[in-house]
Amino acid sequence: MRFGEKLRYFRNERQVSLSGLQEATYFSKSYLSRVERGLRNPERLLAELADQALDANGQLVAAWIRDYENVPPMLEARSGGEATKRRAFLKNATLAAGVGLTDVAGQPEQSAATVARLRDALVPDTRTSPVAPSRASLARAMTRAQRDFAAAHYADLADDLADLIPLARIASEPVELAIAAQVYHLATRTLIKLSASPYAWIAANQGEQAAHASGDLRAIGDARRDLVSLFHRAMEYGKARDITTSAAKWLRPQLKGASAPAWGAYGALMSTGAIAAARLEDRHSAMGMLQEADEAAQHAPNIVLSHGHVATYKIGVSIVLGDAGTAIEYAKGVTPDEIPTQERRASYYTGIAEAYTLWGKTDRAVRALLVAEKVAPTEIQRAGTRQVITELLHRDRHSKLSGLRALARRAGVSL
Incomplete structure (x- = not known):
């Protein structure tokens, strides 16, 4: 029985639909169907994930x-004629470059161009006087920008924000200032993701001013969180923890009756602060902040702060404290479907990879990284993830682990 037939056998035996297997492996249903019918040569990652999911x-x-170890990856199983072979070659060359591997993940963006786009919007060469759009059109543009961030489509997001930042600069009314603060917040988060801290500080400073001028609790919570993140990246862990603590004292009494997004911002602030507290080996403060985040998640919109979101920070805190086993237990306590955004779902898998690396289970670490790449390819190019890949390469200098060397090349890690 060939691999595809065996895959279908176990799927039927375990009563798992193609949709269910897609959720477990992040390979699209059409891909899985072609593999089962022998029309597609599968990646080893699929075999490993499906083996685990189907027991x-x-x-x-x-x-x-047996069937594919010595077969070139990503080639079509059957083809006829030179024209078909050429089409297969071109298609698979694109796939090998990391494009179109799944219906879920987006394409990798050019981070340098994305940073430059945001930099030029935040620090323009010349001052312009944009025409303020209607509140409705501004809200629609913000919704699109938030969607791009959640999907880790940072190049598209940079285009959105480059149009929104000039409008944020001229905001004056409280409602407009609250939206402006969200624009700067998204710009800060994106620049942090792309390891462009100097420009992130500019966006965070402008966001802090807009948030406090607006008086909006959500905007203030998000602005404080951005500062916590930036101080954390500057290794000013004490400052990051103290900002979180003081912000909590001010925000918490006002949350009774507050909007769901305000609760979400508060929980995200607490989650981020918990990482900084863990860096200081302040377990008590870290656990308390995570407890606050858990409570906030009960009041927040699921897409802003879910149980799964908080779990990713629990994993992070456990890793910082050196508790790899606890991190994995937190990971087992949540299913990826409970994490509604691709950006945070990829962080869930990179956190698992870091925990397994700390634990010495390198094969599982690589597998988690490959899944993270399928969810959101841009997250693999982040500094922290690149560091994990580098550590895995050092452990196996000949890189016998399945897919590690290719993953390193895609992430821009030197071999």
């Missing part, structure tokens, strides 16, 4: 090794 006890991995 196949190593049989699917063994079938993949």
Whole structure:
């Protein structure tokens, strides 16, 4: 029985639909269907993830090794004629470059161009006087920008924000200032993701001013969180923890009856502060902040702050404290579907990878990184994830781990 047939056998035996297997492996249903019918040569990652999801006890991995270990990856199983072969080659060359691997993940962006786009919007060469749009059109533009951030589409987001930042600069009314603060907040988060801290500080400073001028609790919470993140990146952990503590004292009494987004901002602030407290080995403060975040998640919009969101920070705190086993237990306590955004879902998998790296289970770490890449390719290019990949390469200098060297190349890590 070939791999595809065996995959279908175990899927039917375990009563798992193609949709269910897609959720477990992040390979699209069309891809899985072609593999089962022998029309597609699968990646080893699929064999490993499916074997685990379908409780196949190593049989699917063994079938993949037998059928495909010596077959060039990503080639179509059957093709006829030179024209078909050329089409297959071009298609698979694109796939090998990391494009179109799944229906879920976006394409990798050019981070340098994205940073430059945001920099030029935040610090323009010349001052312009944009025409203020209607509140409704501004809200629609913000919704699109938030959607791009949640999907980790940072290049598209930079285009959105480059149009919004000039409008944020001229905001004057409280409602407009609250929206302006959200524009700067998204710009800050994106620049942090892209390791462009100097420009992130500019966006955070402008966001802090707009947030306090607006008086909006959500905007103030988000602005404080941005400062916590930036002080954390500057290794000013004490400052980051203290900002979180003082902001909590001011915000918490006002949250009774507050909007759901304000609760979400508060919980995100607490989650971020918990990481800084853990860096100081202040376990008590870190655990208290995570407890606050858990409570906030009960009042917040799911897409802003869910149980799954908080779990990713619990994983992070456990890793910082050196508790790899606890981090994995937190990971097991939440399913990826409970994390509604691709950006945070990818962070969930990179956190698992870091925990397994700390634990010495390098094969599982690589597998988690490959899944994270399928969810949101841009997250693999972040400094922290690149550091994990570098550590894995050092542990296995000949890189025998499945897919590690190729992953390193895609992440821009020197081999």
